[in-house]
Amino acid sequence: MNPPPANLILRFRPSSAPRAARTVSTLISIALQLCLYGLLLFASAEPAPAESIVSSKHNLSVNSTANIRAQTNTEICIFCHTPHHSSKDAPLWNHASSGATYTPYTSSTTKAKIGQPTGASKVCLSCHDGTVALGSVHSLRSPILMRNGVVTLPKGKTMLGTDLSGDHPISFLFDSALGGADGQLQNPLTLTHKVKLDHSGQMQCTSCHDPHNNQFGQFLVQDNTGSALCLACHQIKPWATSAHAISTKTWNGVGANPWPNTSYKTVAANACENCHTPHIAGGKTRLLTFANDENNCYSCHGGSVAAKNIVAEFNKPSAHPILLSRSTHDAAENPLTMARHVTCVDCHDPHGSSAATPLQPQVFAAAARSLSPAIAGVPGVNAGGGFVKQIASEDELCYKCHADSVSKKQAVVPRQFSQTNTRRQFSSGNASFHPIQSVGRNPKVPSLVLPWRENSRMLCTDCHNNDQASSLSKSVVSGPHGSVYSPLLERQELLTDFTPESPSSYALCYGCHSRSSILGDQSFRASNSQGQDRGHRFHVVDQQTACTTCHDPHGVATASHLINFNKVYVTPSSTGQMLYTSTGNGSGTCTLTCHGFTHNASAYPIPAPFLRAGAKRK
Numbered sequence: 001m002n003p004p005p006a007n008l009i010l011r012f013r014p015s016s017a018p019r020a021a022r023t024v025s026t027l028i029s030i031a032l033q034l035c036l037y038g039l040l041l042f043a044s045a046e047p048a049p050a051e052s053i054v055s056s057k058h059n060l061s062v063n064s065t066a067n068i069r070a071q072t073n074t075e076i077c078i079f080c081h082t083p084h085h086s087s088k089d090a091p092l093w094n095h096a097s098s099g100a101t102y103t104p105y106t107s108s109t110t111k112a113k114i115g116q117p118t119g120a121s122k123v124c125l126s127c128h129d130g131t132v133a134l135g136s137v138h139s140l141r142s143p144i145l146m147r148n149g150v151v152t153l154p155k156g157k158t159m160l161g162t163d164l165s166g167d168h169p170i171s172f173l174f175d176s177a178l179g180g181a182d183g184q185l186q187n188p189l190t191l192t193h194k195v196k197l198d199h200s201g202q203m204q205c206t207s208c209h210d211p212h213n214n215q216f217g218q219f220l221v222q223d224n225t226g227s228a229l230c231l232a233c234h235q236i237k238p239w240a241t242s243a244h245a246i247s248t249k250t251w252n253g254v255g256a257n258p259w260p261n262t263s264y265k266t267v268a269a270n271a272c273e274n275c276h277t278p279h280i281a282g283g284k285t286r287l288l289t290f291a292n293d294e295n296n297c298y299s300c301h302g303g304s305v306a307a308k309n310i311v312a313e314f315n316k317p318s319a320h321p322i323l324l325s326r327s328t329h330d331a332a333e334n335p336l337t338m339a340r341h342v343t344c345v346d347c348h349d350p351h352g353s354s355a356a357t358p359l360q361p362q363v364f365a366a367a368a369r370s371l372s373p374a375i376a377g378v379p380g381v382n383a384g385g386g387f388v389k390q391i392a393s394e395d396e397l398c399y400k401c402h403a404d405s406v407s408k409k410q411a412v413v414p415r416q417f418s419q420t421n422t423r424r425q426f427s428s429g430n431a432s433f434h435p436i437q438s439v440g441r442n443p444k445v446p447s448l449v450l451p452w453r454e455n456s457r458m459l460c461t462d463c464h465n466n467d468q469a470s471s472l473s474k475s476v477v478s479g480p481h482g483s484v485y486s487p488l489l490e491r492q493e494l495l496t497d498f499t500p501e502s503p504s505s506y507a508l509c510y511g512c513h514s515r516s517s518i519l520g521d522q523s524f525r526a527s528n529s530q531g532q533d534r535g536h537r538f539h540v541v542d543q544q545t546a547c548t549t550c551h552d553p554h555g556v557a558t559a560s561h562l563i564n565f566n567k568v569y570v571t572p573s574s575t576g577q578m579l580y581t582s583t584g585n586g587s588g589t590c591t592l593t594c595h596g597f598t599h600n601a602s603a604y605p606i607p608a609p610f611l612r613a614g615a616k617r618k
Helices: 019-044 119-128 176-182 225-231 267-274 293-302 394-402 517-518 536-542 610-613
Strands: 578-582 587-594 597-604
Touching: 019 293, 225 267, 225 394
Parallel strands: none
Antiparallel strands: 578 587, 587 597
């Protein structure tokens, strides 16, 4: 073994004690230093000596290679330790204490009782809060002077300050009761030998950091590739199978570095640190890297790491208003009472989401289609209006904002029966509905395009989706992020009358309902005495009436055949009524005024006298 370096020997001020006492003190000092040196050799023996404290930033002596170092002092350990004149903050502790009062971490979901720093964390902060001179030690009469006029730790990633609300919580009791109450923490009895609690069972800075060993960088107690250190305490299911845990995607160099706080190069290697940072977090409550929730997603999903550019979708004419809802999501919020907002994590669970294939209508039986893995695990609202911790179907996610939520916008189409609660619109107890909550009741729908059948069940995203989703291209972003067609429709659907009918005008309806069948009046046949069909074709082609002028695509509580008139074009009749009455499959009567013509219990099939009168648009 090589002898200890000369600069390792601590030097003490002269004492007035007798020479024999001073000799004993010196011998004790040398013995202590030899022990410390042995520890350094042990720490450095694992991979290489360069990773010990001697070559780390914690070596503040004049011989250090660090930017911050003493002007003349050659001792290493003296900045923290002394065999004599130590403080009570920690065994053999030499550095002056901070008298600061700290702002601790807090959040709506934490179950830990977090107070002022104690124990090892308190002594770490005597340098890292930036309030005490680095050279202020108990064993010397005057502080050790540092180079370049440095007194306290300069501003930077390691100067935490006194506001610890954006730092991983410290100095709290981590026991089995906390692990059970939280539900997302490991039992502390299972902690590895690398991650340790202090003698009182508290989580401290030294649970994650070893100030004497920089083998893994940032003085971590173990390699954190794949967030192995984080996962020693945190258990979030089903993290292990999520995209953020297994993706090998790398940054393509476009835009800002998505991982500014690590040296890891893949999504899987960064793991938790794709979104979170343990110190000086921008989004303090969840220790998010960036203050705005969505920016933590945009850093990878804006064309720089993920294969699909989500950010571009939100800039389309019709989009979920992510750009207007910043940092409003709270993991503890109740969808039934929360203020209406939308952020990425309202719909996606970053700890469990995985890649989704483009949604497409397969042959769906009475059972619901499987839930997309991209939205699995998030809370929602069920068909009965109750809160569910994890959604079982896509519509339960949409109901968070589009059902009982406050501050909803007015309906896009002003209806005879106004209802903006989609949960109620799709109710299987309604007179008519599109089959979102359950399969439809109509046993005969001749216009359906295969593979759609009468016993199929729809998803909200069959209509509300990316305008390119129908291409089924793997490069297309699937889901209701943005569309060129309002209101966030997968295909064009004109909502105004007096526009010539074409395959593109009502492409959304024609995606499931055959255009030839609709215009062939197979669903709505109205023949006059000459055998001329005047059903859908008469209204849509001849009268240039939009599908939505008569039909409400979600559902209607009291009217059959999704009849819920657009009040812009349909008004009460001369008798003051606006009424549709079904008289059977494909037939009914109307009492209303439409396009300037009054109908008083006008029957379908259309009577010949009305047709001979030439009921055309004026």
